[in-house]
Amino acid sequence: MSADGRPVLQVADLEVHYGLRRRRRRVLHGVSLSVARGETVGVIGETGSGKSTFARAVLGLVRASGGRILIDGEDVSRYSARQWRALRRRGVVQYVFQDPLRSLDPDLPIEESLIEPLLVQGVGRKEAVERGRAYLARVRLDSELFGRLPGELSGGQRQRVAVARVLVTEPALIILDEPVSALDSANRVGILEILKELRDAGVALIFISHDLGSVAGVADRIAVLYQGEFVEVGDARAVISNPRHPYARLLVGSAPTLRSAAASRAERDALRALLHA
Amino acid sequence: MTRTRSDGTATATVPAARPADPPAGQPPAVPSPAVPSPAVPSPAVAPTTADPQSAAAPPAAQAPALTVRGVRIRDEVNDREIVHGVSFELRPGRAVGIVGESGSGKTLTCRAILGILPAHFAVSAGSIEIAGRDIAGLTTPQWTDLRGSTISAVFQDPASYLNPSLKVGVQIAEVIQVKSGLRRRAARRRALELLTAVHLRDPELVYDQYTFELSGGMLQRVLIATAIAADPQVLIADEATTALDVTVQAEILDLLADLRERNGLALVVVSHDLAVVAQVCDEVLVMREGEVVEHGPTADVLYHPRHEYTRLLIAEHEQYGLDRYLADSDSTTDPDPDPDPEADPHAGIGPVAGEQRKELDDVR
Amino acid sequence: MVRRVLALPAGRLAVGILSVIVLLAILGPTLAPHDPLGTSALTLAGPSWEHWLGTDYLGRDVFSRLLAGSRTSVLGSVEVALIALVVGVVPGILSVYFGQVFEWFTLRIADTLIALPFLIYAVAVTALLGNGIPQAMFTVGVLVSPLFYRVARASTLAVARSQYVEAALISGASIGWIARRHVWGKVLPPVAVALAQTIGIGFVVVSSLSFLGIGVQPPAPTWGGLLASDLGYLSYQPWAPAVPALLIMATVWGSNLLADAIRDVSGEAGRALLNSRRVRARRLDPAEPIPAGGVAP
Numbered sequence: 001m002s003a004d005g006r007p008v009l010q011v012a013d014l015e016v017h018y019g020l021r022r023r024r025r026r027v028l029h030g031v032s033l034s035v036a037r038g039e040t041v042g043v044i045g046e047t048g049s050g051k052s053t054f055a056r057a058v059l060g061l062v063r064a065s066g067g068r069i070l071i072d073g074e075d076v077s078r079y080s081a082r083q084w085r086a087l088r089r090r091g092v093v094q095y096v097f098q099d100p101l102r103s104l105d106p107d108l109p110i111e112e113s114l115i116e117p118l119l120v121q122g123v124g125r126k127e128a129v130e131r132g133r134a135y136l137a138r139v140r141l142d143s144e145l146f147g148r149l150p151g152e153l154s155g156g157q158r159q160r161v162a163v164a165r166v167l168v169t170e171p172a173l174i175i176l177d178e179p180v181s182a183l184d185s186a187n188r189v190g191i192l193e194i195l196k197e198l199r200d201a202g203v204a205l206i207f208i209s210h211d212l213g214s215v216a217g218v219a220d221r222i223a224v225l226y227q228g229e230f231v232e233v234g235d236a237r238a239v240i241s242n243p244r245h246p247y248a249r250l251l252v253g254s255a256p257t258l259r260s261a262a263a264s265r266a267e268r269d270a271l272r273a274l275l276h277a
Numbered sequence: 278m279t280r281t282r283s284d285g286t287a288t289a290t291v292p293a294a295r296p297a298d299p300p301a302g303q304p305p306a307v308p309s310p311a312v313p314s315p316a317v318p319s320p321a322v323a324p325t326t327a328d329p330q331s332a333a334a335p336p337a338a339q340a341p342a343l344t345v346r347g348v349r350i351r352d353e354v355n356d357r358e359i360v361h362g363v364s365f366e367l368r369p370g371r372a373v374g375i376v377g378e379s380g381s382g383k384t385l386t387c388r389a390i391l392g393i394l395p396a397h398f399a400v401s402a403g404s405i406e407i408a409g410r411d412i413a414g415l416t417t418p419q420w421t422d423l424r425g426s427t428i429s430a431v432f433q434d435p436a437s438y439l440n441p442s443l444k445v446g447v448q449i450a451e452v453i454q455v456k457s458g459l460r461r462r463a464a465r466r467r468a469l470e471l472l473t474a475v476h477l478r479d480p481e482l483v484y485d486q487y488t489f490e491l492s493g494g495m496l497q498r499v500l501i502a503t504a505i506a507a508d509p510q511v512l513i514a515d516e517a518t519t520a521l522d523v524t525v526q527a528e529i530l531d532l533l534a535d536l537r538e539r540n541g542l543a544l545v546v547v548s549h550d551l552a553v554v555a556q557v558c559d560e561v562l563v564m565r566e567g568e569v570v571e572h573g574p575t576a577d578v579l580y581h582p583r584h585e586y587t588r589l590l591i592a593e594h595e596q597y598g599l600d601r602y603l604a605d606s607d608s609t610t611d612p613d614p615d616p617d618p619e620a621d622p623h624a625g626i627g628p629v630a631g632e633q634r635k636e637l638d639d640v641r
Numbered sequence: 642m643v644r645r646v647l648a649l650p651a652g653r654l655a656v657g658i659l660s661v662i663v664l665l666a667i668l669g670p671t672l673a674p675h676d677p678l679g680t681s682a683l684t685l686a687g688p689s690w691e692h693w694l695g696t697d698y699l700g701r702d703v704f705s706r707l708l709a710g711s712r713t714s715v716l717g718s719v720e721v722a723l724i725a726l727v728v729g730v731v732p733g734i735l736s737v738y739f740g741q742v743f744e745w746f747t748l749r750i751a752d753t754l755i756a757l758p759f760l761i762y763a764v765a766v767t768a769l770l771g772n773g774i775p776q777a778m779f780t781v782g783v784l785v786s787p788l789f790y791r792v793a794r795a796s797t798l799a800v801a802r803s804q805y806v807e808a809a810l811i812s813g814a815s816i817g818w819i820a821r822r823h824v825w826g827k828v829l830p831p832v833a834v835a836l837a838q839t840i841g842i843g844f845v846v847v848s849s850l851s852f853l854g855i856g857v858q859p860p861a862p863t864w865g866g867l868l869a870s871d872l873g874y875l876s877y878q879p880w881a882p883a884v885p886a887l888l889i890m891a892t893v894w895g896s897n898l899l900a901d902a903i904r905d906v907s908g909e910a911g912r913a914l915l916n917s918r919r920v921r922a923r924r925l926d927p928a929e930p931i932p933a934g935g936v937a938p
Contacts (some may be wrong), residue, residue: 044527046520046522046523046524047492047493059811061325061807061810061811074287085813085815086813087813088810088812088813089812089813090813091812091813094811094812094813095808097804097807097808099804102803102804102805103804103805103807103808104805104808105805105822105823107821107826107827108822108826112822113805116809116812116814116822117812120809120812120813120814120818121813155379156716165808167789169812180601184377184378184379184381184549185378185549185590185593186553186586186589187378188380188593188597189589189592189593189596189597192597210522211523211554212523212524212599213523213594213598213599214597214598216597216598216599216601216602217597217598217601218597236602237602240599240603241602241603242601246339250524251523251524252599253527254523254524254526254527254551255523255527255552255599256526256527256530256550256552256555256556257552257594257596257598257599257600257603258551258552258555258579258591258594258595258598258600265531268524268527268528268531272524353920354919354920396917397917397920
């Protein structure tokens with residue numbers, strides 16, 4: 001699926017630490033990943049595995065203590081706050097939050113939230129509204145929702161608005177943090193389909209989740225993050241059908257599927273024992 | 278409302294082995310909390326692997342622990358009916374699952390059963406019986422008496438149900454003191470037993486910890502321990518594993534299955550995820566917009582979905598879930614002991630192949 | 642917001658009382674039938690057609706003095722509230738964004754101001770800056786401002802950690818943008834509550850100060866001043882203090898009612914309250930259909 005040789009995102013040996021001096025602890029260690037245009041990478045990890053920190057580091061919200069991050073070939077690891085703001089205004093990298101209710105200002109009509117990135121860029125209001133409408137159609141939302149408040153929309157509609165909001169700047173890379181976990185089936189499929197379209201249009205996607213199952217259908221590659229390190233990176237099919245690292249095996253074995261959990265309880269217990277050893 | 282259940286040891290022929298009723302004629306074994314059923318090939322058995330003898334479920338003759346008949350719930354603010362008639366029956370040691378999206382009325386139904394409907398919501402028709410007792414006319418003291426000792430519940434966000442400034446053990450012990458009238462020391466001992474029963478590694482340590490020191494999975498275990506402290510007959514798990522990591526979710530589901538087998542606890546498992554419900558329950562209700570669109574034994578619902586919405590739920594898993602990959606690489610990754618000869622990845626959506634259907638028909 | 646406040650009986654009552662007071666403040670001096678400063682030989686007279694509320698110890702018409710005094714009293718309390726608002730809210734919002742040094746200093750200053758007894762301090766400052774209502778009210782306003790600082794800061798903190806602010810940040814928005822677009826709307830309702838409350842406090846303060854003879858140069862009338870002079874002649878006219886006292890009480894009560902009404906209609910609690918009303922209304926009047934739709938009015 002990957003087109004265009006140059007990766008949108010290159011992360012090499014990323015290190016992130018939190019805290020100071022004696023309370024300093026390592027959150028990410030030697031994390032490397034590169035994402036090409038039109039590629040979808042699933043980053044899977046449990047709570048505290050560092051998956052959110054990874055996203056925040058790429059977005060410049062967390063400072064890396066080592067390693068390099070290249071966005072569109074540009075080394076951003078040493079960027080100043082001003083440089084970051086300029087980069088963000090260009091809208092190359094965008095982020096979709098897990099909970100659309102909290103990521104949209106409850107007191108602003110959909111329209112205002114949707115066109116905010118454009119207004120920040122300095123696009124005139126009239127043009128911004130026009131472009132906003134176009135993207136609302138792209139996520140299959142009626143433009144009559146424009147004047148509504150987020151509270152008046154359903155969860156699925158809200159998440160579509162959140163997706164449309166990041167699309168208005170035509171980003172090259174979108175990081176999605178559990179974008180479908182707060183949604184129910186029908187809406188989940190809707191969002192995943194939109195993501196597939198984006199991928200086909202050449203947008204690179206990083207899909208962050210704790211659940212292998214929610215990523216399986218869209219990811220080309222899967223990276224399993226465990227205790228701040230990528231313990232397994234590979235083709236989605238290979239990782240799911242033939243995981244090697246014990247944690248990856250436990251993940252696959254724990255995911256509930258229609259055909260019952262993939263691993264038996266004894267196997268899961270054995271894997272857990274192995275991990276804790 | 279309920280379809281005829283498959284009977285006998287049908288599980289081997291049903292694809293992916295859904296739990297079935299125990300063989301007819303099994304003696305009415307009253308489940309004892311202390312003695313695990315000897316037939317349970319411990320500990321590998323999740324209920325989905327449905328060893329026909331493993332279900333501690335007594336035969337259908339035993340009185341239902343929970344009966345819900347045509348329950349309708351109204352929102353009095355907008356004067357709208359939110360739930361349009363839910364009916365099911367739950368016998369001790371069995372599990373019923375309710376699947377549906379947010380706003381489908383599944384949580385309201387649970388709250389109605391527990392008598393804790395939010396303000397301005399009311400049951401407008403139908404009846405609910407807990408252990409043979411109609412809850413319609415219960416007074417507050419009677420409710421207090423019933424909750425915990427007969428029916429109990431765990432919800433999505435465990436931390437918000439525990440007091441952050443008290444040790445968790447003390448909170449469990451308090452429930453025991455109130456519900457079972459035990460003295461402090463005995464209550465502590467019982468609380469430690471319960472913490473062991475929910476598979477916490479170091480119960481003594483956990484007893485003296487505060488909520489912020491425990492992970493989400495551990496907190497959910499603590500809450501389950503609290504919920505079963507007074508030996509209830511029915512436990513409602515409303516999205517109890519939704520906020521947890523997948524690996525932890527598997528542990529909690531295993532735990533619920535365990536409790537069901539060992540203690541004969543009847544479960545109502547509510548989830549937006551069909552797979553979660555399928556893993557634990559023998560019977561599934563699919564709800565949509567307050568309506569029960571599908572109701573039947575799990576295998577039936579999974580392999581012969583009648584309603585479009587149920588098909589959508591199944592298709593979602595098959596297209597976007599792990600099922601997509603696991604279905605065709607079965608031999609390497611699915612260590613399910615049950616043989617699963619013709620794993621047709623689309624068995625759930627399309628009409629079932631002739632041979633398979635014949636098998637299933639034979640089963641019935 | 643205004644519509645929702647007016648939907649509550651308490652809100653309507655509060656707005657009614659406060660409108661009357663404001664009208665008094667605007668028109669009072671022109672409505673006064675007599676010269677509020679004009680003395681006459683008729684001292685300490687009872688109510689009559691000529692003098693509706695009688696005359697004071699210098700023979701001045703009490704009703705005219707009340708009307709004339711309302712402007713000073715009301716302006717004074719509004720001044721207190723506005724000064725507190727400006728001095729408190731702006732640093733309150735900025736303390737969240739302007740780094741730790743600014744935060745630390747403004748917090749300590751707020752703590753210090755809270756520790757000072759404002760009435761006594763106002764007395765001291767008038768000694769320095771001269772005896773006048775503006776000086777006294779300025780001091781009081783500054784001393785009350787920590788209330789606004791705290792309120793604004795607390796609600797800004799809640800907003801600053803929210804995801805939509807982070808989303809704006811990721812889009813490259815500046816702090817000014819975020820403050821204007823996202824923070825201001827969330828800080829306003831609690832600040833409005835604090836403002837209504839402070840107007841009430843301001844009224845008591847103006848009245849107390851003029852009762853003590855500070856801030857107002859005699860013979861200029863104020864409600865507190867009237868109360869003070871009436872109290873001196875209690876044995877002659879026991880009922881006289883009741884009128885200015887009632888006016889002061891009504892205004893403070895009106896302000897507090899307004900503060901309560903604003904609190905009741907904003908946020909989660911407001912919606913719950915409105916829902917309860919709707920259900921009750923339906924039970925009383927089942928014939929009338931209630932428009933269906935979301936809970937957010």
